[in-house]
Amino acid sequence: MDHVQHPFILILLAWFAILFFSIGLFAPRNGLVIAALGVGALSIAGAVVLITDLDSPFEGILVVSAEPMQEALARISAP
Numbered sequence: 312m313d314h315v316q317h318p319f320i321l322i323l324l325a326w327f328a329i330l331f332f333s334i335g336l337f338a339p340r341n342g343l344v345i346a347a348l349g350v351g352a353l354s355i356a357g358a359v360v361l362i363t364d365l366d367s368p369f370e371g372i373l374v375v376s377a378e379p380m381q382e383a384l385a386r387i388s389a390p
């Protein structure tokens with residue numbers, strides 16, 4: 312099974328780090344901006360974790376059941 316390649320994840324994370332650094336560089340220094348950047352960083356980190364976890368759907372934090380696919384294959388192969 313193909314997995315998300317590590318260089319892709321590293322490039323994606325570097326791109327996000329540069330993006331957040333450039334936004335934070337020109338934003339005013341106050342609590343609202345820091346909170347918004349923190350929430351944005353956490354949501355993007357969660358999305359990256361979810362994408363990498365769903366790359367292997369039968370193992371990990373979120374597990375997808377194989378039963379519907381096996382039932383569909385049984386119906387297709389039945390005479």
